[in-house]
Amino acid sequence: MNQLGVGIAITGSGSAKPELSLNNHQLSQMVETSDEWIASRTGIRERRLADEQISLSSLATEAANGAIAMAGITPQDLDLIILATSTPDDLFGTASQIQAKLGATQAVSFDLTAACSGFVFGMVTAAQFIRTGTYKNVLLIGADILSRWVDWQDRGTCILFADGAGAVVMEANESDRFLGFSLRSDGTQYKYLQLAYIPQSQELVNGMVVGKGNFQPIIMNGKEVYRFAVQKVPEVIEKALFQANMTTEDIDWLLLHQANQRILDAVAERLNIPKEKVISNLANYGNTSAASIPLALDEAVRQGKVKAGDVVAAAGFGAGLTWGASIFRWGK
Known part of the structure; x- marks a missing residue:
């Protein structure tokens, strides 16, 4: 038992993948590459892509339902929902949309961004709330739709990234299973992998110059x-x-x-x-x-x-x- 007296168990898991699949042979019709080249360098043979009708919240909710069912609890039992993502439906956050779709009326919810490390960072964050006795049942979701931020002419990135969601339920437990x-973090190396904002235009507002822009595709x-x-x-x-x-x-x-x-x-x-x-x-x-x-x-x-x-x-x-x-x- 840990020193705070509250153990943690990971009691359920769930996942969701889009139906649309893009294999290496199909990708080779879009960019100069081949199945042999991709597979030998990455191990990837195919990837799942979300079409325009699929939202991050819908994938995440499907994964969450699987984890909740396996854990043997109900959405109303959840105290906290953490969504680890870099590609929310809404820049203000998507976790609350998932809370509403689940009907998890007692749960507070928020997004957490740490890119491909997000799920592990989310586990540790959830663990602190449970350790202190603040919350008992936490739903942690990792979900991303990276295909919407890929340059499909960039062979170095378009062969890699894909879409999906996974979730676990972490619960307060007599024996401690989170060991x-x-x-x-090292922000001095951020430039090696980024999905950065770039200014595209300027607008004059009450005598002040205000910038407008968007996010560029993934650079790695x-x-x-x-x-x-x-x-x-x-x-x-x-x-x-x-x-x-x-x-x-x-x-x-x-x-x-x-x-x-x-x-x-x-x-x-x-x-x-x-x-x-x-x-x-x-x-x-x-x-x-x-x-x-x-x-x-x-x-x-x-x-x-x-x-x-x-x-x-x-x-x-x-x-x-x-x-x-x-x-x-x-x-x-």
């Missing part, structure tokens, strides 16, 4: 992001394991942000974790940002891979630059 974490320096991930992710996992008083030998499953199969393989190798312990669904879904960890977790749970009591080391990394890891046992 350790470590979070990091793939080599630098790869170098950063392979170096920093093993370190942050080891720090989280140290806090949990564990070693890599105690890990049943390594669950990394699904960015690139070469990164997954390199991190596992550096930690001496065998490939059969690495959860990967990257080939089917691509990089879904904050959704990738809970989406892969839900799939593994429903396939019977991840079982109650299994130790999971989850790590996210991405724009900011941000990175972090959490160590938890699945289930009550």
